Amino acid sequence: MTDMTGLDRRTLLKLGSLLGAGLALPALADNATPGTRGPGRLLIRDATVLSMDPGIGDLEGADVLIDDGAIKAVGKQLQGNGAAELDATGMILIPGLVDGHWHLWNSLLRSSAPKPGGPPFFKSQLASSKRFTPALTALGVRLGLAEAINAGITTVNSWAHNLRGPAFAQAELQALRDSGLRARLWYGYAQDLPATAAMDFKDIERVQAQLRSPDYRRLDLGLAIRGPERTEASLWQDEFAYAKARHLPVSTHIAVSRQMQQKRAVQQLAERGLLTPSVQLVHATHADADDIRSISISGASVCITPLTEMRVGYGLAPVAALHEARIPVSLGIDTLVLSGNANPYMLMQTALNLAIGMTGDEQRMSARDVLHWATQGAADAMGLGEQIGSISPGKRADLVLIDSRRLGLFPVADPVASVVQSATPADVDTVIADGRVIKRAGKMLGLDVAALAVEAKAGLRELRQ
Incomplete structure (x- = not known):
């Protein structure tokens, strides 16, 4: 990289290793715990699914099967055939958000x-x-x-x-x-x-x-x-x-x-x-x-x-x-x-x-x-509507689980309204991007937030000098 001033190259490489590792998307391996590396399959069990697909609609107590980064099936009591399973009881599953x-x-x-x-x-x-x-x-x-x-x-x-x-x-x-x-x-x-x-x-x-x-x-x-x-x-x-x-x-x-x-x-x-x-x-x-x-x-x-x-x-x-x-x-x-x-x-x-x-x-x-x-x-x-945006078989697995058991969300009378009017980032339990789990049980996988805070503070100080 050329034309660099301010933070030196060593610092940039350090940032890259910390944040690149923290934001890397570990894949799911067969029969593995979500968050481990390697290609694999994942079966999300018993979620309230807001598919945003008119042909599928909203489903309670439904499953979503993911294989090789794609959504393979949406329905109830799906067969995982050895896929790692993620219990989504009490959670609302939505498509990954697009900013x-x-x-x-x-x-x-x-x-x-x-x-x-x-x-x-x-x-x-x-x-x-x-x-x-x-x-x-x-x-x-x-x-x-x-x-x-x-x-x-x-x-x-x-x-x-x-x-x-x-x-x-x-x-x-x-x-x-x-x-x-x-x-x-x-x-x-x-x-x-x-x-x-x-x-x-x-x-x-x-x-x-x-x-x-x-x-x-x-x-x-x-x-x-x-x-x-x-x-x-x-x-x-x-x-x-x-x-x-x-x-x-x-x-x-x-x-x-x-x-x-x-x-x-x-x-x-x-x-x-x-x-x-x-x-x-x-x-x-x-x-x-x-x-x-x-x-x-x-x-x-x-x-x-x-x-x-x-x-x-x-x-x-x-x-x-x-x-x-x-x-x-x-x-x-x-x-x-x-x-x-x-x-x-x-x-x-x-x-x-x-x-x-x-x-x-x-x-x-x-x-x-x-x-x-x-x-x-x-x-x-x-122009990506055929790839993402809904929980539909064939689309890429960009998915978010919101824990509706958290204070401020329950009881859920209308899951769509609960997502829009009640949820916060703190209620996001799991995030899956292109089939890889990057946040699980409310924690970012592999990201040292404390280290990121130190680096951000140093960066702000650099800007204010």
């Missing part, structure tokens, strides 16, 4: 949100971004990924908007690969890149070629652009054309504030025919009726991040309007700087409450609607 938008790189700056009298968010972030190194970037990504696993997020969208050179991109890429999670690297730009300067197309091509390797089979690539609100038309049109030529999806922040909405960015894209199903629009807090209509017609998706949108002053996500227009929606943590931690359950609950609170109609949306956005809906928006 649609996350700036993982700045996780070390947790809860450094604006304060009265202090610098505004974007000014403070711009100053901090210049002090990041590839090593600190990797550490921030790994910290966020650890929280993702802890919460039951098995697919992440890493929106990398502080890539200050190829070494930064490689640091993010390596951290994502080592985690074993499914991920999309949205290749972006440096925070202080001039509005007249283009992205590093040459390095994007390098990364795209690298991702063709089987070693990166759980990763793919997208283009994170500044778009019509932050660059001139000639620049962002070139970026869209480049993405189309390279068969890459595009993501951009849009309609984030009243001031930005005056640029009518959604309509600029629509008028040029650039809104397609391969385009993700992030936030859209101030999208109006015309924008909603254009997005709906185009098939483009929207990712909302209600917790951070409120905290940074963007406003309230138009949740009900997006839902009623049948726009593909996903939910995002966005940044630990503003969200404080990675809690996808609070995110789901907040989205549901916004839809109802802003319309005054308590039946406007359901808990199942937002759980869909966090699972199958988000997978569909990524």
Whole structure:
């Protein structure tokens, strides 16, 4: 790795060994205890299964058989034929959660949100971004990924908007690969890149070629652009054309504030025919009726991040309007700087409450609607809906067990509502990513959290020097 400053190479390698080992996904061996290495089979017994598959529905006291990383069967009293068994009595099984938008790189700056009298968010972030190194970037990504696993997020969208050179991109890429999670690297730009300067197309091509390797089979690539609100038309049109030529999806922040909405960015894209199903629009807090209509017609998706949108002053996500227009929606943590931690359950609950609170109609949306956005809906928006998003035979085994026997969850009158309105990351008992158990009995497998805390503290100190 080149262009490294700040933490030295020895420290980076130490971080890699600690966190890479901690986030590696140990496979299940035949007749083995969950968490041991080697190829194998796993039979989850007696769970309340929320499949998110209309053909399967919800099942009580059901089993799920996993073989070679794939879901083989869903039903009752399945035959394991020598598979390791996991007793899920009293637990709710859901598909692995898909986070649609996350700036993982700045996780070390947790809860450094604006304060009265202090610098505004974007000014403070711009100053901090210049002090990041590839090593600190990797550490921030790994910290966020650890929280993702802890919460039951098995697919992440890493929106990398502080890539200050190829070494930064490689640091993010390596951290994502080592985690074993499914991920999309949205290749972006440096925070202080001039509005007249283009992205590093040459390095994007390098990364795209690298991702063709089987070693990166759980990763793919997208283009994170500044778009019509932050660059001139000639620049962002070139970026869209480049993405189309390279068969890459595009993501951009849009309609984030009243001031930005005056640029009518959604309509600029629509008028040029650039809104397609391969385009993700992030936030859209101030999208109006015309924008909603254009997005709906185009098939483009929207990712909302209600917790951070409120905290940074963007406003309230138009949740009900997006839902009623049948726009593909996903939910995002966005940044630990503003969200404080990675809690996808609070995110789901907040989205549901916004839809109802802003319309005054308590039946406007359901808990199942937002759980869909966090699972199958988000997978569909990524183009991965045939691989993940539901507990269906043939799909990859990305699964989460929530312990409904914990205080704050029982009694369970409606398991879907309990997941959305009652669960927290602390209630996540087991996380399985691509058939490998990475959290069991409430503990992250192989991850030394105390060591991670020491490294994160040192990383934050490095940023503040």
